[in-house]
Amino acid sequence: MIPVRGFDGAVVAVLGLGRSGLSAARALRAGGASVLVWDDNPAAREAAEAEGFEARTLTRPGAFDEVACLVTSPGIPHLYPAPNPVIAAALEAGVPVDNDIGLFFRSLGAGWEGYDRPPRVVAITGSNGKSTTSALIHHILTVSGRESQLAGNIGRGVLDIDPPGDGGVVVLELSSYQTELARALTPDVAVFTNLSPDHLDRHGGPGGYFAAKRRLFAEGGPDRAVIGVDEVEGRFLAGQLSEGQADDRVIRVATSKLSGPGWMVFARKGFLSEWRKGRQVGSIDLRAVAGLPGTHNHQNACAAYAACRALALGPREIETALHSFAGLPHRSQRIAEVGGVSYVNDSKATNVDAALKALLAFPKVRWVCGGLMKEGGLDALAPGLAHVSKAYVIGREAEGFALGLPGIETEVCRTMELAVARAAAEAQPGEVVLLAPAAASFDQYDNFEKRGEDFIAQVAKVAGAA
Structure with a gap:
């Protein structure tokens, strides 16, 4: 405590x-x-x-x-x-x-006088990928022999953790609800993964949502900021924090090639590259990392890699740890392979942007989707629909959801049991049956975990009958 x-x-x-x-x-x-x-x-x-x-x-x-x-x-x-x-x-x-996050930051530093190396705090926020990024940072630190605790919006409550030891690291996943209200926010390394519309009613619109995330970087000023710059909000935030192109207090992260004299980590065609002061200093082939499939997970890998480099870990020890990362439940989680068909549970894809990234990770998808629709509609899914062989729509609003998916074949199933059974019956070898709902779960389930568990249970029925 x-x-x-x-x-x-x-x-x-x-x-x-x-x-x-x-x-x-x-x-x-x-x-x-x-x-x-x-x-x-x-x-x-x-x-x-x-x-x-x-x-x-x-x-x-x-x-x-x-x-x-x-x-x-x-x-x-x-x-x-x-x-x-x-x-x-x-x-x-x-x-x-x-809130408890503010209490944590105001209380953490007691009793460190005798430490050779003060503990560090890495805090991660963003719309999508923050849980995977947080867990990945924790995993890399643990495999590399560093004391690490995972808390906040994932793992333990932040005030329930043990006081960190000499050189220990606390890894915090922070939601916008947590960053918006905390009166103290002073991490050593702060990570911004990305931004897409979510929780807009709670924050009074997209500007309030971004402002809630931005507080992690503005209130205390981290020693290092790892910023995903694929969206304009990330580029704006990086520009606000940086004193110039070569300011390596800001590490820019992207899913396309970056250039310039600063510190940057990007993934292109499955390869992670680290550049600093105009030259490449690290590279990892992410295609061989089974626990991190797809471009969106490559972005998560880049953010975690950058945060660990800011904590002075070497590229090779980070690479070794990446290969033993199994991923998180309900986030691009491979459940089974039956008759050449793979089953992937991404129940955490509760918004359109997360679902789009999941669709783009696989070339041929039997897509289980639907639930409690969020503001903004489904139009942003368009780039991923070419990957969809057919959509099997669940939820109380299944008919309306299906109408928002023009140009692809849809079947209104309403229940997970029927959706998985129909997708399994029609899937061809090489295809993926993917749960990526693009919607909240509360119309049928207590939370996204319960939805994912139902998908897993239905896949088990399919596998048992095969």
């Missing part, structure tokens, strides 16, 4: 008692704070009370009179589309609002 500093003897309120909220309450208490808690779920309140926390209705008059800070869980809206009533009451009372 990382005890929270700065609130010894103060009263702090915690809103939301899921994984991050309850761990924040424990860490605040370990740091000497008096902690009040609230969650709309009675069972969550009872669990917290069983640990000795006082539950208080935080919307009642005077609830914030003694409170020094409100700590809120990331899923609770604080601005758009409307503030949660508890957060609105805190703001009205002039009480600062923070």
